[in-house]
Amino acid sequence: MRLAVKGIEGLVASDYEFHLPQPSYMLHTLQCLRRDYPEDSFSLVIGADNWACFDRWFGYREIISGFPIFIYPRKGTEIDVSLLPSTVKLLDTGLYNISSTEIRQRLMGNKSIDGLVPKCVADYLSSHTSLLSNLS
Structure with missing residues (x-):
């Protein structure tokens, strides 16, 4: 955040x-x-x-x-x-057809979140993959 x-x-x-x-x-x-x-x-x-x-x-x-x-x-x-x-x-x-749940699911499935979160956030998450284990 x-x-x-x-x-x-x-x-x-x-x-x-x-x-x-x-x-x-x-x-x-x-x-x-x-x-x-x-x-x-x-x-x-x-x-x-x-x-x-x-x-x-x-x-x-x-x-x-x-x-x-x-x-x-x-x-x-x-x-x-x-x-x-x-x-x-x-x-x-405007309405964005995206939810935090969908972003977490994409991360857990090794799918891109580019364009769904600020680039700095996507870059951080891709370089700190250990954080993803806390999402499930």
Whole structure:
């Protein structure tokens, strides 16, 4: 993830959540980030498939009222923007017919992932094949 967002203004990949008490809930992660980094602002980006079940997330009302949420469209998941709370926005972006599951399957099958992930990520994975054993 760090390679994928390297050089993109405003995005940071972090393992912050892994150092928080368990169980890990998104609400707690966002609250801790806000507490530990008061000078920064935090938003949640989720896929439309996650938004479809967001009302089952722990503390979902507090997330909606406390943090901007951006929904990435997913093929097969319709979002009625007229029903979205004011803090939730559907991103106006193209649909990519690819999933992380498919990328993992391609890697495990020794198939190319060129064009599916940033080149630096594909290069890293091809030179660190031992990481692929963790995918199954």
